[in-house]
Amino acid sequence: MSNAQSWTHYWQQGHVESCIDNQSSDNNELKRAWQTFSALITPEACVVDLATGNGSVLKKLAEFKPHAEYVGVDYATVDPQWAINVKNVNFISDTSIDALPFSNESVDIVTSQFGFEYGMNANAIKELIRVLKPRGYFQLIIHHEQSEIVLPAKRRHHEIDLVLAPNSLVEAIERYLGGLIDAPALESTGKTFLEKNQSTLSQSISGQCFSVINKAVELQSNNDLSSAVQLVARLKDSLVKELARLSHLITVAQSEQKIDWLAEQLNKGQIKVEIAQLETNEQQILAWVVKGQKHE
Numbered sequence: 001m002s003n004a005q006s007w008t009h010y011w012q013q014g015h016v017e018s019c020i021d022n023q024s025s026d027n028n029e030l031k032r033a034w035q036t037f038s039a040l041i042t043p044e045a046c047v048v049d050l051a052t053g054n055g056s057v058l059k060k061l062a063e064f065k066p067h068a069e070y071v072g073v074d075y076a077t078v079d080p081q082w083a084i085n086v087k088n089v090n091f092i093s094d095t096s097i098d099a100l101p102f103s104n105e106s107v108d109i110v111t112s113q114f115g116f117e118y119g120m121n122a123n124a125i126k127e128l129i130r131v132l133k134p135r136g137y138f139q140l141i142i143h144h145e146q147s148e149i150v151l152p153a154k155r156r157h158h159e160i161d162l163v164l165a166p167n168s169l170v171e172a173i174e175r176y177l178g179g180l181i182d183a184p185a186l187e188s189t190g191k192t193f194l195e196k197n198q199s200t201l202s203q204s205i206s207g208q209c210f211s212v213i214n215k216a217v218e219l220q221s222n223n224d225l226s227s228a229v230q231l232v233a234r235l236k237d238s239l240v241k242e243l244a245r246l247s248h249l250i251t252v253a254q255s256e257q258k259i260d261w262l263a264e265q266l267n268k269g270q271i272k273v274e275i276a277q278l279e280t281n282e283q284q285i286l287a288w289v290v291k292g293q294k295h296e
């Protein structure tokens, strides 16, 4: 499955957010950042949100400034439910941010939240500069490699790696159900796993694995081997998908050096850039904020 297809699959499940829980206080910080930025949106402005997903940014902006024209672009196929009857919000699917379908200097405002960095390359930067009108504004909220989103993702990634490693939990239950090891060997793998990794384990990953293993053993002892095998296969599939999603997120998170590089490229394109860090209430890093205005 390509990256665009896996995002299509994700968005078609109806999510509006991807990196942050809709109810979390971090989402309030993001909302505040967009609310402040929305002061720059005039009623007749054309606003383009890059790598929009199901339009989390546009949903917020259209609430703050209901009269502007909003367009979301994504290389996944997106058609969010919330926007179906909203006339001034439209989505352009299956379209990469490095070849935007807008004419030169036609867009008043460009935005992106945890999206631009996924497709960031020299072309995407050129496209942002090309479509923005002189004096047009932009704001990009970008994953920070030390953020409260990326650091937990790194811990989750490490834990999933541990349970999927050769001879570890998932392989042990597969081998047990395949008749290749006996119950004491399965138990001993579980004990060793706990002893070695205790400090890094969470309920949502290792805890979930242990409960699937217990359930699979129970099903097998009730002569329902096929349900036990399916249960373990579903667990493995969801862990593998989660691992891929987390790897992607960790890879696109930006260091200070890379953000400086982005600012330099934008500066070369006649854009005045400011870089800041968005922080949580507890002064922990949430993201980079790269914003600015194109010269006349």
Ligand SMILES: C[S@@+](CC[C@H](N)C(=O)[O-])C[C@H]1O[C@@H](n2cnc3c(N)ncnc32)[C@H](O)[C@@H]1O
Pocket: 004, 007, 008, 016, 017, 018, 019, 050, 051, 052, 053, 054, 055, 056, 057, 073, 074, 075, 076, 095, 096, 097, 098, 112, 113, 114, 115, 116, 118, 119, 120
């Ligand atoms: C983490 S999600 C963020 C979505 C949305 N901005 C949000 O805040 O919920 C990243 C999005 O980037 C999109 N994406 C990644 N690379 C892209 C590219 N080259 N062109 C367009 N969209 C891209 C993905 O399809 C996905 O929807």
